[in-house]
Amino acid sequence: MGYGNYRDPFVGRRPDHVVGAGEKLELTFVVLPGESRDIDVAIDLVGEGAEVSLKGLYLCGGEERVNFRILMHHRAGGCISHQLFNGIAGGTSRVSFDGRIIVAPDAQQTEAYQENHNIVLSEGAHVETTPQLEIYADDVKCSHGATTGRLDEDALFYMRTRGVPEAEAKVLQMISFLAAVTPEDRKEEVEKAVIQIV
Amino acid sequence: MDKLLEIKNLHARIGEKEILHGIDLSIGRGEIHAVMGPNGAGKSTLNAVLTGRPDYEVTEGSIVYDGKDLLSMTPEERSWAGIFLSFQYPVEIPGVTITAFMKAAVQARRKAQGLPEMKTPEFLKLLKEKMAFVQMKPEFAKREVNVGFSGGEKKRNEIFQMALLDPTLSILDETDSGLDVDALKIVADGVNALRSPEKSAIIITHYQKLLEYVRPDVVHVLKDGRIVRTGGPELIEAIEKQGFDQF
Numbered sequence: 001m002g003y004g005n006y007r008d009p010f011v012g013r014r015p016d017h018v019v020g021a022g023e024k025l026e027l028t029f030v031v032l033p034g035e036s037r038d039i040d041v042a043i044d045l046v047g048e049g050a051e052v053s054l055k056g057l058y059l060c061g062g063e064e065r066v067n068f069r070i071l072m073h074h075r076a077g078g079c080i081s082h083q084l085f086n087g088i089a090g091g092t093s094r095v096s097f098d099g100r101i102i103v104a105p106d107a108q109q110t111e112a113y114q115e116n117h118n119i120v121l122s123e124g125a126h127v128e129t130t131p132q133l134e135i136y137a138d139d140v141k142c143s144h145g146a147t148t149g150r151l152d153e154d155a156l157f158y159m160r161t162r163g164v165p166e167a168e169a170k171v172l173q174m175i176s177f178l179a180a181v182t183p184e185d186r187k188e189e190v191e192k193a194v195i196q197i198v
Numbered sequence: 199m200d201k202l203l204e205i206k207n208l209h210a211r212i213g214e215k216e217i218l219h220g221i222d223l224s225i226g227r228g229e230i231h232a233v234m235g236p237n238g239a240g241k242s243t244l245n246a247v248l249t250g251r252p253d254y255e256v257t258e259g260s261i262v263y264d265g266k267d268l269l270s271m272t273p274e275e276r277s278w279a280g281i282f283l284s285f286q287y288p289v290e291i292p293g294v295t296i297t298a299f300m301k302a303a304v305q306a307r308r309k310a311q312g313l314p315e316m317k318t319p320e321f322l323k324l325l326k327e328k329m330a331f332v333q334m335k336p337e338f339a340k341r342e343v344n345v346g347f348s349g350g351e352k353k354r355n356e357i358f359q360m361a362l363l364d365p366t367l368s369i370l371d372e373t374d375s376g377l378d379v380d381a382l383k384i385v386a387d388g389v390n391a392l393r394s395p396e397k398s399a400i401i402i403t404h405y406q407k408l409l410e411y412v413r414p415d416v417v418h419v420l421k422d423g424r425i426v427r428t429g430g431p432e433l434i435e436a437i438e439k440q441g442f443d444q445f
Contacts, residue, residue, distance in 0.1 A: 152289075153252075154289045155289050155290070155291050157251060157252070157273065157289075158285065158288070158289040158291070159291070159299070159302075159303075160250075160272070160273035160274045160277070161249055161250075161273050161274075161276075161277055161282070161283045161285075162277055162282075162299070162300075162303040162359060162363065163274050163277035163278050163303045163304075163306050163307045163310075163363070164274065164299075164302045164303050164306055165274050165306055166272070166274065168302060168306065172291075172294050172298070172299075172302060173291070173293075173294075175293070176291070176292060176293020176294050177293065179293050
């Protein structure tokens with residue numbers, strides 16, 4: 001892949017957020033049971049030292065359709081972006097995560113990280129995750145990771161042998177899975193939603 | 199004599215394969231039993247059936263624990279009734295602290311027994327006391343369960359949970375070797391300290407090391423899914439000298 005393949009994603013499309021030199025942007029998305037949402041966010045880091053942190057959480061227990069489309073464009077060098085999206089899909093919900101990081105040729109010393117972790121609770125639920133990393137600069141630190149799995153049966157059994165009822169063991173595991181993306185002021189709400197879909 | 203646990207003609211399988219072919223074993227109150235056997239004898243299956251691990255199916259026989267039909271109870275009901283399993287490989291639970299975990303365990307049991315919730319200060323006092331009892335550093339209370347723990351720390355955490363939950367029947371799964379001497383001593387000290395005329399324990403093990411520190415009253419030899427010999431501690435030496443082939 002040479003620099004020649006680079007195309008500015010914001011030709012013919014405006015970014016939702018432009019983050020300038022030294023600026024910081026923090027966004028958290030929370031999608032609770034019953035909500036179908038399209039979260040489409042495009043960010044342009046245009047000045048040196050810009051920092052972006054995106055966090056996302058979803059909980060689906062019915063027929064929800066939730067789509068995340070994230071575009072993180074590092075136009076300027078020396079910027080940092082962090083993305084962490086964790087969610088749990090039950091019922092017959094459909095969730096997609098489409099995350100794209102583009103590091104422009106001039107964006108040296110970029111740090112860009114993206115993680116998406118999903119737990120599928122039921123046979124009928126479906127999660128699709130496609131992280132994409134396009135790097136056109138050579139001095140960068142970038143990583144992305146995606147996992148989709150089930151609740152940890154060994155951990156559930158371990159908790160049950162200590163007397164924690166199965167449903168409560170599931171709730172504990174789910175709350176801890178979401179802890180890193182749960183805003184402090186929405187903990188209770190998230191906990192209630194977890195109990196609702198277990 | 200009043201038996202705490204009575205296993206009769208127990209057959210069990212995992213998938214299509216029968217592993218236990220008719221086990222009879224009874225444990226009196228206050229007794230410590232060792233179940234020894236070579237790899238593949240059925241030790242893990244016996245342990246799994248006693249604690250209610252999903253995937254294992256009992257096809258014949260019965261287990262009566264403290265007058266109750268054990269096989270009809272869920273793993274959590276068994277815990278509430280006083281059974282504790284110390285895992286050979288304790289499981290990590292990221293994001294859940296030891297305090298939160300044990301609080302959930304204690305409160306669930308009290309609820310099942312129709313008791314009111316334990317107040318937080320009272321619970322924390324109990325937690326502290328039991329941590330000190332097994333010489334666990336106080337900062338572990340805030341650590342995530344078993345995450346990043348060394349082998350010895352995991353064992354100590356098991357024995358701590360055992361002390362806190364104060365079981366009537368402890369099942370210690372030490373099926374494989376690989377425990378270092380320090381970890382063995384932690385387990386042994388814990389078991390010895392909790393010995394009482396009311397409490398029993400089963401130590402399921404492949405090798406004799408642990409039994410140098412915890413002397414069992416009765417030793418059973420498990421081989422090919424059957425108990426082939428039952429005797430006193432003298433069996434341990436016999437196994438040490440001549441292995442399991444003699445049975």
